[in-house]
Amino acid sequence: MSLPDFSTKPRRQRPGAADLLLVSVAGVALLASAAAAFGSWSGLRRAQAALERTREELASARAQARSLEPRSAADGTLASRILLSRDAPPQTVMERLAALLPPDVRLEDARLSYGDRLTLELRVRARDAAAYDLFLQRLSASPAFAGIVPGEEARGRELSAVLRLWHRDGDRP
């Protein structure tokens, strides 16, 4: 029950025990919330710091990987060249090619590129298309060569053509 105040200048009512209790409970709740918020904020800062460290480590690892990648590719290519030139020297490759040439087909030019694999670009001249087709069949059937891509062909009195292929790894028969 609240008694009326008959003061000529009423003052703000002094808080009662229940009001003080409620304010105290609210204060405790506020402090607990603030502590929880501070804890969460600290946790967030820690998580952000850990994330930043992880990002830096990832960036560093990527940079290191990038710096290592070309070298390993170059190293790989170099190793491959060394191995290929040992296993498939030009003389051997040319001998294998010559063994596949039909009598009416002659090899006018051959470029050998030693990289990850041994790539060949051949310029051939055949008496007729049938002879050129026979050469292609022999190449396709040969275990020493693969990836045969016939290129430009010029058909006149004779047939002139360019084709690309690559030599299989290892010492093939």
Added chain:
Amino acid sequence: VFGSKRIVALDAGAVRGASASWGLRGLRVHASARAPLGPGALAPSPLDPNLARPDEVRDALRHVRAELGIDGRGTVLVLPDGVARVVLVRPPAGVAGPEYARFRVLQGLPYAADDAITGVLPLGRQGALLAGAVRRSVVHEYEEAAAAAGFVQERLELAPLAALSGLLPDPGAGRVTAVILGDAALCLAGFEGGELATFRSRRRDPGPDEARRLREDVERTAALAGPGSPPRVKLVGSGSGALARELTQLGLAAEPGWQAAANGHVVEGAEMAFLGAARA
């Protein structure tokens, strides 16, 4: 003390004060003081200047403050019976109770309505209200005296309303008449089943036949509330203990309105009607 109130009440015979609290174990009086006033120093009245000898009243207030050992801050000032008009109002359905009660209490005042300070005390579950009106200039007299004595007033309440706060009976209490005794005036409040049914005020006429006259007033108050058995009577205020004994001898079930638990000193709580303010 947590939850205790410092209350100072002025009346024709004395200035009284107490530091009291009203908790689950009832009324507890932590300190109390009384400073008597000479006849005529303070005359409760709704119109005329009340403090005929302001210096004497201020000295009494200072004495009470010193005896209570308080700095005077946060004090509830209680004005005596006889300074205010207090009426029981039952607002009709559909109207705002407090506004209607203020409107009713201002009707017929012997001074301009603008000069009045009004207040409303809700009582019970049936919408009954006690509305009070007191003249601003009268309140100002008391406030000035208290401030001059070092009191910093927190609130100002009327003795009948403050006392009723501590006298409200339980709904199952049946028929009860509360008698609030001031030095110069008294109020009678008739309760039926815990609800305030009647409220009356009159000037007090102390003398050898006061108990008999009071008994008749109690019976009339109860009759106004309707036919029924004689009421139980609860008395608070100056002389309540003696009057309760006399009314009992006259055949009424009379008792002090409340008992006070005092901390280490003897105190008759019911003699201090203003202690009801500690319950509000």
